[in-house]
Amino acid sequence: GQQLNQSPQSMFIQEGEDVSMNCTSSSIFNTWLWYKQDPGEGPVLLIALYKAGELTSNGRLTAQFGITRKDSFLNISASIPSDVGIYFCARRNAGGTSYGKLTFGQGTILTVHP
Amino acid sequence: NAGVMQNPRHLVRRRGQEARLRCSPMKGHSHVYWYRQLPEEGLKFMVYLQKENIIDESGMPKERFSAEFPKEGPSILRIQQVVRGDSAAYFCASSPDQLTGNGTDTQYFGPGTRLTVL
Numbered sequence: 001g002q003q004l005n006q007s008p009q010s011m012f013i014q015e016g017e018d019v020s021m022n023c024t025s026s027s028i029f030n031t032w033l034w035y036k037q038d039p040g041e042g043p044v045l046l047i048a049l050y051k052a053g054e055l056t057s058n059g060r061l062t063a064q065f066g067i068t069r070k071d072s073f074l075n076i077s078a079s080i081p082s083d084v085g086i087y088f089c090a091r092r093n094a095g096g097t098s099y100g101k102l103t104f105g106q107g108t109i110l111t112v113h114p
Numbered sequence: 115n116a117g118v119m120q121n122p123r124h125l126v127r128r129r130g131q132e133a134r135l136r137c138s139p140m141k142g143h144s145h146v147y148w149y150r151q152l153p154e155e156g157l158k159f160m161v162y163l164q165k166e167n168i169i170d171e172s173g174m175p176k177e178r179f180s181a182e183f184p185k186e187g188p189s190i191l192r193i194q195q196v197v198r199g200d201s202a203a204y205f206c207a208s209s210p211d212q213l214t215g216n217g218t219d220t221q222y223f224g225p226g227t228r229l230t231v232l
Contacts, residue, residue, distance in 0.1 A: 035223075040225075040226075042118070042207075042224050043157065045222070088157070101162060102149075102157070102159060102207075104157045104158070106156050
């Protein structure tokens, strides 16, 4: 199947530091999504990217859709304790009856030390 | 607007029993998706439904699992004769539309149902 490789698996950082995580795919597709999951909750959409090369910001978060359409990164600037959680990249199938299906990366566990 | 609602939040079943998980999509959303998450893993797609129709069930095991989204009422994910390997968090997501690519087909997730099989 089409896999998403997300790295790093986990990060331990100090409050105030910047964070970067990325996702790669073996195939091309049209949408990259970044979600955050807090413990015991469902994923919450952070940023959606629809075009190759697109760079989008949401507060301290910035994400880019790679030019090759096979990768994306998410940056968090000036991290704060509430950034703790699991960050997932996801892609949506391009067409057919499985259009709505999301495929998720393995997740990046972020720990922020005050 | 209320978000996606799921109940129960926690469900404990013994091997061989049935589990029924409910999902009420956001108001105005007609598309429902079910995902399963094992500990320390990403979410895995199970099934995609519209009102009264199953659109894609490619991620759902052929046996013991079924899903429905009736004209009235919540979507139901049903697991018969549960086994320990069914223990996981089950998430429902809904979206108002699809095939637009402009954000209206964004999926919004519920808080999940954590199923524990003893």
